[in-house]
Amino acid sequence: MIKNELSPGIEEYVFEPKEGQVFGNKITALLNENKVILIDTGYEDQAIEVIKDLDANHLEIEGIIITHFHNDHMEGLKVMPSVPVYGSSYYKNTLDMWTPKDEHKYFVPTIIVEAPKKIKFGGHEIEILPFPGHSACTSIIKINDEYIHVADEIMFSNKGEPILPSITSEGVRRQWESINKLRDYIDYTFIFAHGYNINGKNQIKDVIEDISLYLNKLLSNSNKLSFEEATNECSCTFLHKGWHENVYK
Numbered sequence: 001m002i003k004n005e006l007s008p009g010i011e012e013y014v015f016e017p018k019e020g021q022v023f024g025n026k027i028t029a030l031l032n033e034n035k036v037i038l039i040d041t042g043y044e045d046q047a048i049e050v051i052k053d054l055d056a057n058h059l060e061i062e063g064i065i066i067t068h069f070h071n072d073h074m075e076g077l078k079v080m081p082s083v084p085v086y087g088s089s090y091y092k093n094t095l096d097m098w099t100p101k102d103e104h105k106y107f108v109p110t111i112i113v114e115a116p117k118k119i120k121f122g123g124h125e126i127e128i129l130p131f132p133g134h135s136a137c138t139s140i141i142k143i144n145d146e147y148i149h150v151a152d153e154i155m156f157s158n159k160g161e162p163i164l165p166s167i168t169s170e171g172v173r174r175q176w177e178s179i180n181k182l183r184d185y186i187d188y189t190f191i192f193a194h195g196y197n198i199n200g201k202n203q204i205k206d207v208i209e210d211i212s213l214y215l216n217k218l219l220s221n222s223n224k225l226s227f228e229e230a231t232n233e234c235s236c237t238f239l240h241k242g243w244h245e246n247v248y249k
Contacts, residue, residue, distance in 0.1 A: 047076025
């Protein structure tokens, strides 16, 4: 685990990829004196590492924002203290798809976000924005009108290499719409849930364009396309190209 300060009061915990993956997780921490709001909790073992670090620095978790309800973003809730948990009103749809029924109790948000929600936390102005894309329950997080945490709408490896969107057939149009809406935030500094580097504005513009081209190609063709056919207009080389097959499952 690496702890990286983005600016005073904003830190991120960066984890190496799990076996068989090329992308690592990140947990973002917003600090206000001795209090912390976390954005996502990672896997259970990652959450434990973060809790130990916060305890060592006499910091107390006051709240948790879950960007979407996939295991790599929420599993750590199992070991987190009992604090307010913010999450999309569509959380149950995602839990029903991917999470065993007997584990749902760990992940139910206590504060349901149905519309943009603002939180004042010390010097931080936080806004949770429902943003269905990668998942129907995705939220992106605006911080201090300067940073935008974009969950899994754009993914990078820990070396800053772009990763193919992870979607099934029913999510293609939804993610195409979300990736195009991200153009409205291009002047913000992007915080990625996966990917260590904060990439420059031009690179982010290029990746948004490439993901949009890829998704538009899928939407425009009723026949199954190979990965090469679907990305032949893209300028970047995507990692995890095997995820392309998930579109047709």
